[in-house]
Amino acid sequence: DVKVTQSSRYLVKRTGEKVFLECVQDMDHENMFWYRQDPGLGLRLIYFSYDVKMKEKGDIPEGYSVSREKKERFSLILESASTNQTSMYLCASWTTNNIGELFFGEGSRLTVL
Amino acid sequence: GENVEQHPSTLSVQEGDSAVIKCTYSDSASNYFPWYKQELGKRPQLIIDIRSNVGEKKDQRIAVTLNKTAKHFSLHITETQPEDSAVYFCAASKGENFGNEKLTFGTGTRLTIIP
Secondary structure (H helix, E strand, C coil): CCCEEECCCEEEECCCCCEEEEEEECCCCCEEEEEEEECCCEEEEEEEECCCCCCEECCCCCCCEEEEEECCEEEEEECCCCHHHCEEEEEEEECCCCCCCCEECCCEEEEEC | CCCEEEECCEEEEECCCCEEEEEEECCCCCCEEEEEEECCCCCCEEEEEEECCCCEEEECCEEEEEECCCCEEEEEECCCCHHHCEEEEEEEECCCCCCCCCCEECCCEEEEEEC
16 A cells, blocks of 8 residues: 655644654655645645755745655755644655656644744 | 636535536646545545546546646536545646656635535
């Protein structure tokens, strides 16, 4: 069974804190993604990576950075969390060999106080 | 970049009736159009997809139609059942096997099936 695993399901942080969201996939997929999900706004792409140490900005990269040191792991970093970053964060991966299903993790619900 | 618009944002139908969700996209180079279903508290999962060389695709009670000229595609669910209640997302991509390919999603439709 294919798996995308996010390290934390629920986090509560304070404004200004540095936040790390970790994601691991076991499917040897080349591409990994971080989306943010907010009611009425759908799934918005923050950053994605198509290879180790490679990254590209998505539609809403401001306030975020990413790290991909190994093929199976993709981290989202909030350098200084703000209340408007309170949201559900979804990690996903897919293979570029015959583009098809995007596999999602369970999500990480972040609350910034 | 690609922009995907989806409507309606909410939809309620009687059990057994049909539901239709519509999406439009902006990039004429897009060739791959999947639909995802997200049940409450769960991750989005692919339910059906269509590529631009096909006008319609069906899988049991679910069908997707694509009009490339008009740049819109639709999800049709027939004989709706309570387990169809969920949020549905459409998406678009160029669908090419390039390294930096990505999916752009619509804003979602909350479908409620009334028993």
